[in-house]
Amino acid sequence: xxxxxxxxxxxxxxxxxxxxxxxxxxxxxxxxxxxxxxxxxxxxxxxxxxxxxxxxxxxxxxxxxxxxxxxxxxxxxxxxxxxxxxxxxxxxxxxxxxxxxxxxxxxxxxxxxxxxxxxxxxxxxxxxxxxxxxxxxxxxxxxxxxxxxxxxxxxxxxxxxxxxxxxxxxxxxxxxxxxxxxxxxxxxxxxxxxxxxxxxxxxxxxxxxxxxxxxxxxxxxxxxxxxxxxxxxxxxxxxxxxxxxxxxxxxxxxxxxxxxxxxxxxxxxxxxxxxxxxxxxxxxxxxxxxxxxxxxxxxxxxxxxxxxxxxxxxxxxxxxxxxxxxxxxxxxxxx
Amino acid sequence: xxxxxxxxxxxxxxxxxxxxxxxxxxxxxxxxxxxxxxxxxxxxxxxxxxxxxxxxxxxxxxxxxxxxxxxxxxxxxxxxxxxxxxxxxxxxxxxxxxxxxxxxxxxxxxxxxxxxxxxxxxxxxxxxxxxxxxxxxxxxxxxxxxxxxxxxxxxxxxxxxxxxxxxxxxxxxxxxxxxxxxxxxxxxxxxxxxxxxxxxxxxxxxxxxxxxxxxxxxxxxxxxxxxxxxxxxxxxxxxxxxxxxxxxxxxxxxxxxxxxxxxxxxxxxxxxxxxxxxxxxxxxxxxxxxxxxxxxxxxxxxxxxxxxxxxxxxxxxxxxxxxxxxxxxxxxxxxxxxxxxxxxxxxxxxxxxxxxxxxxxxxxxxxxxxxxxxxxxxxxxxxxxxxxxxxxxxxxxxxxxxxxxxxxxxxxxxxxxxxxxxxxxxxxxxxxxxxxxxxxxxxxxxxxxxxxxxxxxxxxxxxxxxxxxxxxxxxxxxxxxxxxxxxxxxxxxxxxxxxxxxxxxxxxxxxxxxx
Numbered sequence: 001x002x003x004x005x006x007x008x009x010x011x012x013x014x015x016x017x018x019x020x021x022x023x024x025x026x027x028x029x030x031x032x033x034x035x036x037x038x039x040x041x042x043x044x045x046x047x048x049x050x051x052x053x054x055x056x057x058x059x060x061x062x063x064x065x066x067x068x069x070x071x072x073x074x075x076x077x078x079x080x081x082x083x084x085x086x087x088x089x090x091x092x093x094x095x096x097x098x099x100x101x102x103x104x105x106x107x108x109x110x111x112x113x114x115x116x117x118x119x120x121x122x123x124x125x126x127x128x129x130x131x132x133x134x135x136x137x138x139x140x141x142x143x144x145x146x147x148x149x150x151x152x153x154x155x156x157x158x159x160x161x162x163x164x165x166x167x168x169x170x171x172x173x174x175x176x177x178x179x180x181x182x183x184x185x186x187x188x189x190x191x192x193x194x195x196x197x198x199x200x201x202x203x204x205x206x207x208x209x210x211x212x213x214x215x216x217x218x219x220x221x222x223x224x225x226x227x228x229x230x231x232x233x234x235x236x237x238x239x240x241x242x243x244x245x246x247x248x249x250x251x252x253x254x255x256x257x258x259x260x261x262x263x264x265x266x267x268x269x270x271x272x273x274x275x276x277x278x279x280x281x282x283x284x285x286x287x288x289x290x291x292x293x294x295x296x297x298x299x300x301x302x303x304x305x306x307x308x309x310x311x312x313x314x315x316x317x318x319x320x321x322x323x324x325x326x327x328x329x330x331x332x333x334x335x
Numbered sequence: 336x337x338x339x340x341x342x343x344x345x346x347x348x349x350x351x352x353x354x355x356x357x358x359x360x361x362x363x364x365x366x367x368x369x370x371x372x373x374x375x376x377x378x379x380x381x382x383x384x385x386x387x388x389x390x391x392x393x394x395x396x397x398x399x400x401x402x403x404x405x406x407x408x409x410x411x412x413x414x415x416x417x418x419x420x421x422x423x424x425x426x427x428x429x430x431x432x433x434x435x436x437x438x439x440x441x442x443x444x445x446x447x448x449x450x451x452x453x454x455x456x457x458x459x460x461x462x463x464x465x466x467x468x469x470x471x472x473x474x475x476x477x478x479x480x481x482x483x484x485x486x487x488x489x490x491x492x493x494x495x496x497x498x499x500x501x502x503x504x505x506x507x508x509x510x511x512x513x514x515x516x517x518x519x520x521x522x523x524x525x526x527x528x529x530x531x532x533x534x535x536x537x538x539x540x541x542x543x544x545x546x547x548x549x550x551x552x553x554x555x556x557x558x559x560x561x562x563x564x565x566x567x568x569x570x571x572x573x574x575x576x577x578x579x580x581x582x583x584x585x586x587x588x589x590x591x592x593x594x595x596x597x598x599x600x601x602x603x604x605x606x607x608x609x610x611x612x613x614x615x616x617x618x619x620x621x622x623x624x625x626x627x628x629x630x631x632x633x634x635x636x637x638x639x640x641x642x643x644x645x646x647x648x649x650x651x652x653x654x655x656x657x658x659x660x661x662x663x664x665x666x667x668x669x670x671x672x673x674x675x676x677x678x679x680x681x682x683x684x685x686x687x688x689x690x691x692x693x694x695x696x697x698x699x700x701x702x703x704x705x706x707x708x709x710x711x712x713x714x715x716x717x718x719x720x721x722x723x724x725x726x727x728x729x730x731x732x733x734x735x736x737x738x739x740x741x742x743x744x745x746x747x748x749x750x751x752x753x754x755x756x757x758x759x760x761x762x763x764x765x766x767x768x769x770x771x772x773x774x775x776x777x778x779x780x781x782x783x784x785x786x787x788x789x790x791x792x793x794x795x796x797x798x799x800x801x802x803x804x805x806x807x808x809x810x811x812x813x814x815x816x817x818x819x820x821x822x823x824x825x826x827x828x829x830x831x832x833x834x835x836x837x838x839x840x841x842x843x844x845x846x847x848x849x850x
Contacts, residue, residue, distance in 0.1 A: 050409060
């Protein structure tokens with residue numbers, strides 16, 4: 001009896017201290033998700049409002065595509081988290097592409113571009129879809145010709161690039177500069193991190209615990225960006241080897257794709273690099289199962305055995321990463 | 336300079352000096368209050384103005400930021416500079432202005448906060464507008480935070496400045512009011528002091544003067560027993576007092592002289608009035624008498640002439656008729672003379688009665704009988720049953736009264752033969768009324784009927800002296816009685832003799848002639 005009481009006492013003591021520890025950990029965890037207040041710009045492409053404006057105009061200008069039928073926003077639509085609401089985007093040839101359009105949200109913090117990370121700069125990335133034959137099918141000499149005919153473009157290129165004027169790299173720099181200004185708005189989660197306890201519902205808060213704990217989501221979706229700029233095979237059924245193309249000798253690069261941000265997730269369905277999962281429930285179920293067991297699969301991916309409650313809490317939490325409003329204005333294009 | 340003039344001079348100079356001092360004080364106080372108010376109000380006004388400037392220029396920059404960050408159209412660097420720089424300059428100027436016109440400690444604290452917020456926002460704004468190169472541009476969230484923070488502070492500052500300005504200008508007004516009150520108090524105190532000094536001075540001057548006035552008023556009322564204070568004063572007042580004292584002595588002399596003169600004048604006046612009265616009576620009597628005597632004399636004369644002319648043809652009858660006429664005229668004249676004598680008696684105040692126990696009813700019956708025999712034209716109906724058989728009266732006087740009343744009734748009722756005499760007793764009085772149905776008397780004339788020599792208007796053409804009724808009235812009054820008269824012109828008259836049953840006093844009474 002005495003032993004039992006002593007045991008109970010120590011158990012209570014331990015419980016108290018452990019709950020205290022948990023609270024501290026939770027606070028530390030929150031700090032890891034603090035948003036940056038500044039957008040980094042590369043030394044060779046400093047920000048200027050005029051350059052960003054020019055980039056935005058070019059981003060929305062269909063004259064950059066071969067048939068003047070597509071612009072960057074055709075596949076990176078601001079209304080859908082700079083993605084498209086279909087499985088994979090359809091290019092100028094009217095055939096679906098192999099991969100879903102990656103979001104441009106918080107792209108300034110993304111170190112390698114494309115799903116497989118084959119481009120290291122935004123400028124380099126932008127060149128791809130513009131010139132790809134199944135996408136915009138643009139040709140830079142023709143694009144430059146077209147833009148030179150538009151006096152306002154000519155004037156602004158001259159102003160911003162007195163030596164180069166309208167050129168391939170100046171066009172790409174402008175677009176990249178605009179893209180770097182695309183930052184996801186403050187979501188309820190951000191306000192919670194800043195200390196507004198009421199910003200999240202109890203379910204969402206529990207979901208955050210699942211996200212960081214049994215869900216293991218935070219293993220790859222790290223920090224405020226909810227992305228680690230790394231490539232992982234998550235066990236998704238696909239013939240696409242992804243990063244394996246860039247790193248053929250790296251076992252773990254096979255079927256590996258860049259971790260995407262989870263910001264504005266609710267606007268960005270369907271999900272995964274190939275748009276194969278239409279709902280968040282599907283995504284959670286995939287991770288819960290651990291997906292296809294293959295050699296390339298990330299060691300971080302294991303069956304989770306999440307409870308129904310944990311799953312729904314997790315989804316509730318993920319929804320807290322979407323901002324209430326998103327003000328994106330369309331530019332008036334020069335003629 | 337006399338002592339009094341010196342006092343007045345000193346008081347004037349003192350008042351002037353006091354007034355001058357007061358004016359300087361009031362001016363000084365007003366100027367002080369005014370300066371403070373102007374200063375404080377100016378400061379408050381400036382603070383409000385700068386807080387408005389602050390907001391205005393903040394909004395200019397914010398609008399520019401919004402336009403540029405929308406990236407919907409080009410905004411050139413030059414345009415940004417041309418809008419941003421002056422706005423920033425004004426913005427900074429407004430902050431400096433606010434710092435120089437701090438209205439309250441709260442406002443000072445607010446400015447400190449505002450300066451920090453301004454630094455953060457301006458830096459963000461300048462980077463976003465491309466005015467400051469940076470490889471890290473603020474996110475919209477950061478920009479919005481710094482902007483909203485500053486906007487809140489600017490709004491608060493504007494409100495605070497407005498509130499403080501209102502409060503401060505109110506306080507300044509209150510200060511002015513209180514300073515005005517101070518000024519007013521000083522003025523009131525000075526006025527009180529001045530008034531007291533003036534009172535002291537005035538009392539020194541006016542009190543002896545007031546006393547003197549009272550004395551003079553007493554003198555005017557004739558009271559010469561007044562006493563003079565401060566007659567030994569050496570100044571003008573002393574002189575005035577002495578002058579009034581001399582005046583008093585003069586008045587005393589004059590008053591005694593005046594009294595003597597007044598007594599003499601009064602005596603003279605009385606004598607003159609008596610003389611005038613007698614004179615008037617005489618004149619009236621002479622005019623009346625000459626008229627009254629002329630008629631019987633004319634009758635006597637004509638009868639005598641006829642006798643003389645026709646002395647041969649006259650029958651004894653004729654002669655008798657003529658002599659009767661003459662005798663009648665003589666008798667009338669006799670009556671006139673008698674009544675004149677009575678009047679003269681009355682004039683001399685010698686009319687008197689001698690009342691004694693008289694057989695009154697028999698007396699009245701006798702008079703009626705006698706008079707009835709006398710008049711051929713009229714008939715006197717008498718009822719004397721109610722009369723006492725004895726009464727203490729002067730029989731001859733009563734005879735005279737009743738005869739007079741009856742003869743008047745006959746005389747003034749030509750063609751109306753009925754005359755009623757009635758005697759009765761009433762309320763301790765013996766009453767005898769004589770009623771005729773003749774000419775009557777005008778209402779206007781009624782009060783004058785008993786006046787001496789008065790003839791009523793209705794009596795025109797009827798011979799009379801105006802003595803009879805006057806004498807009757809006097810005789811009745813001597814008996815302690817009165818004559819009541821009821822009359823109406825054209826209807827007739829009723830004279831009622833009222834005598835007290837108590838014994839009439841047997842004494843002579845002074846006569847009072849109502850002229």
